[in-house]
Amino acid sequence: MLTIAASSGLSLFLPDTADLLWSTVVLVILIIFFAKFFMPKFNAIFDERAKRIQGRMDEAEKAQAQARKAREEYEDKLARAQQEASHIRDDARAEASHIISDARSRAEATSRQLTENAQKAIDSQRDKAIEQLKSDMGNVATTLAGQILGQKLEDSDVQSDMIDSLISDMEKRGNADKADEKADAHK
Amino acid sequence: MGLFDLGAGMTLAAGMKMPGIDEFLPQPLLFAGTPFAITRITLIRLIMTAIILIVLGITAHRATLIPGRWQGFVEYGMDFVREQIAVPALGESRADRYTGNLTMIFFVIFLFNLCEVIPGFDMPATAAIACPLVFAIWSVISYVGAGIRTRGLGGFLKEELFPSGVPWPIYIILAPINLLEVFIVRPFSLTVRLFANMIAGHLILAVCYAGTQFLLLSAQPRALAGASILTLAGGLAMTLFEIFVGGLQAYIFAVLTANYIALSTPETVSGDAPEQVDKRAERSAQVAGNARQAALATA
Numbered sequence: 001m002l003t004i005a006a007s008s009g010l011s012l013f014l015p016d017t018a019d020l021l022w023s024t025v026v027l028v029i030l031i032i033f034f035a036k037f038f039m040p041k042f043n044a045i046f047d048e049r050a051k052r053i054q055g056r057m058d059e060a061e062k063a064q065a066q067a068r069k070a071r072e073e074y075e076d077k078l079a080r081a082q083q084e085a086s087h088i089r090d091d092a093r094a095e096a097s098h099i100i101s102d103a104r105s106r107a108e109a110t111s112r113q114l115t116e117n118a119q120k121a122i123d124s125q126r127d128k129a130i131e132q133l134k135s136d137m138g139n140v141a142t143t144l145a146g147q148i149l150g151q152k153l154e155d156s157d158v159q160s161d162m163i164d165s166l167i168s169d170m171e172k173r174g175n176a177d178k179a180d181e182k183a184d185a186h187k
Numbered sequence: 188m189g190l191f192d193l194g195a196g197m198t199l200a201a202g203m204k205m206p207g208i209d210e211f212l213p214q215p216l217l218f219a220g221t222p223f224a225i226t227r228i229t230l231i232r233l234i235m236t237a238i239i240l241i242v243l244g245i246t247a248h249r250a251t252l253i254p255g256r257w258q259g260f261v262e263y264g265m266d267f268v269r270e271q272i273a274v275p276a277l278g279e280s281r282a283d284r285y286t287g288n289l290t291m292i293f294f295v296i297f298l299f300n301l302c303e304v305i306p307g308f309d310m311p312a313t314a315a316i317a318c319p320l321v322f323a324i325w326s327v328i329s330y331v332g333a334g335i336r337t338r339g340l341g342g343f344l345k346e347e348l349f350p351s352g353v354p355w356p357i358y359i360i361l362a363p364i365n366l367l368e369v370f371i372v373r374p375f376s377l378t379v380r381l382f383a384n385m386i387a388g389h390l391i392l393a394v395c396y397a398g399t400q401f402l403l404l405s406a407q408p409r410a411l412a413g414a415s416i417l418t419l420a421g422g423l424a425m426t427l428f429e430i431f432v433g434g435l436q437a438y439i440f441a442v443l444t445a446n447y448i449a450l451s452t453p454e455t456v457s458g459d460a461p462e463q464v465d466k467r468a469e470r471s472a473q474v475a476g477n478a479r480q481a482a483l484a485t486a
Binding site: 009011012013014015016017018019020021022023024026027029030031033034035037038039041042043045048049052 | 208211212215218221222223224225226228229232233236239240243244247248250251252262265286287288290291294295315316317318320321322325379382386
């Protein structure tokens, strides 16, 4: 038993020719399969994947840069627009105050003009009225004088009567005026 | 005697048939007596190879930029080899060149080991010494080839056998030792570590299940049948453990190959600073040491 065990135990570690052959065949097939097909196939995929990821990352970076640039541009534009707006507002305000003062001065000028015109019209009316009055009074005086003169020419008695009556009239009127004055004073 | 006797399918007094090493020296099924004899283990290896070629071939053929679940799983395995085996040993700059080879070694040895727990196979495809041996020889070819490619045959042999910084008389003993180390010890240790681990794993599983069968069906007194639950639970636990060991052995094999490649290709060629190389060599040695310890622990 022991000798069989020893001999077969040793034979366990002695490679069998046929087994060596088949092991070698299998190994060579597997080496070729891995070296020529399996690894190249997967390495190509790994490379392609890495390239894609790299490309994706580059793209993302580019997009980010673009976005940043667009934002900067936008902010720049916004700032410029705000500046412009404030400028326009200032202009508008200045113009408005200008317009207001202009309008005010124009209104003042107009009103002054109107007042002046009115004054002038009033003055001319008054002058005209005075003129009219003067001419009317002249006429009346002339007429009156004519009448007086006419009566004097007709009769000296009449003339003296008339002068008398005129004087009395004037006296009467003077008394009456005095009486009126007294009455007013009494009142 | 008993469990420790590796006698061929010895029979205990009670009639329990113990698994023995005959299982690892099966009779040929086809072409018996010719150099093309195919045994059960060879057949398992051929079938597993066909499965690998078909499944991974279809996976690679249909591989897309956006991976599905299965492709993601395969890619996870490839990433594991690159990030956990190739890059720590070789550094980013050299890893690319050797990652393919290390992926092959890790994937194939792991799947061959996994045959141990696949129903119907129930035997690691690496459980005949020829298989670990040719893988170890391939490992030697890989690191010697890498050394020759980067430094030329003369340069490689000179640096491997006559490392600088050693007084010349030491070379008298150092050169033969290094020669043995590079061409004999390394492949031998790779072979035996993998082979012995898989043999041991299979034996443990076989004992667990044979014991379950024996206790359940023919143990006397019958009250012992209940104990079969324990052996069955042990068998299930050991199955999980053997999956782990299969992965671990494949990992160790790939890590050691990566470190041997790193040792035979000086990193300064690719433009790294010398102190970095020192650090990496230190780390490589440490990783190798850890792997060796783990291997011994599981063996």
